[in-house]
Amino acid sequence: MLVQPKPLAEQVEQVLRRRLREGVYSAGSRIPSESELAAEFGVSRATVRTVLAKLAAHGLLLRRQGDGTYVNARVQQANAHWGSLWDFNSLIENNGYTPTIQEVAREVRPATEEEALALAIAPGEGLFSIHRLFLADAQPVILAHNVFPLSLFRVPVEQIDGSLHIRRLLQRYAAREVAFTITTVHATHLPEKAASWLCRQPEEVMLSLQVVFYSKDDEPLTLGHSFFDDRLLRLRLVQAW
Amino acid sequence: MLVQPKPLAEQVEQVLRRRLREGVYSAGSRIPSESELAAEFGVSRATVRTVLAKLAAHGLLLRRQGDGTYVNARVQQANAHWGSLWDFNSLIENNGYTPTIQEVAREVRPATEEEALALAIAPGEGLFSIHRLFLADAQPVILAHNVFPLSLFRVPVEQIDGSLHIRRLLQRYAAREVAFTITTVHATHLPEKAASWLCRQPEEVMLSLQVVFYSKDDEPLTLGHSFFDDRLLRLRLVQAW
DNA sequence: TAGTGGTCTAGACCACCCG
């Protein structure tokens, strides 16, 4: 049975996600019906339905009217779901490696015009800039550069832990929640400096991701630019209707 | 007021999407409250909520508890939502061009081992293969290759209209609905043959998308491989929580 | 025909933001 410190739907979702992850509901099999789950958790059918709808929208479940709800075996193998286009840690994990974040450079400097435009601040305003390397089993696979408006932070930037992922970093030091992101994907040649950090040849072909994170107040929080080694990591996206 | 030939929620969604598209609810502004919308459409608040939740999940709306629901101006400018990773027509449209589909080659041939594996058929089984070029204002921007198990079609392949997009083609000639897709994104050099079709230099850097379409019965429907000119078209993805 | 998911309602209470 569930108690009420957190929303019931959230608790149900966590339980179901765990069962999927741990194979309690095995790949391709049918899971219990809505009524059965509602009875088991002691919640209404509507509450169960919102959870199942969400998991189905993410492709984890396949629902067939008049039949039942099934575990989507294919998507369990896929490695990047909705969240992961910018969440490099889980992306690396989902590819079967152990992720590490390594800070390679940080500085405070004025914003370029382009950065100021994207972040909705004045050109020349202070920026916190950080370069980080993501390792998959100790092998460099992603180089990520992020810039934040300096005014966002409530602590001196020296205190910022560069090994946190973006969402937690923003939570902890800026007290902001990410509401949505916009990512642009490009294919480019690898710049020389980035190549040396990634231990790759310059001018190799790489995926380049440019991401802007926004708060629910439509405020730009950070600008990210990363180079992505798509030979080691597969960028695989699932979409469901 | 609404009638009941189609689900109420679907009708409400269409109306709201149109209002967003046409600027009835202008960018950044607050839209009517849930209760007001429910009253206007003559449906329950729950029905309105499912629609608003969906639009918010797609990033079109921003919801703030205790305040209201707002039009996300930034996402209106973005060009590819999660739906459009494979829907090249709307992707081209959203970039501000007029799309055209031009068939460049079609054939029937046996499946390679790799294709057979991805489509869950026997190697050597018959495939319908089609190469198509997507034009943005008459300029070639995407080259797409699709292969379908021949057994899927209920008509001779000569009758297949090569200018339809994948979902409609599958609906019309194979009576199948797409339930989900898995897309892999790569950065590659452009092969020579593809370069000539796209009027580009060979060995140029391009985005390459590999997509598999599945039915809700987990049956692979088609395999797509496309080259994407990311200089003219921006591949921009929105993600919301 | 029994059971499943799909749709919808009416109503309740809560958490939060604003003036």
Added chain:
DNA sequence: GGGTGGTCTAGACCACTAG
């Protein structure tokens, strides 16, 4: 305090699929 979105319930009826 009044209005907003957030959560949840109980119950109804429908559409569909399976055996």
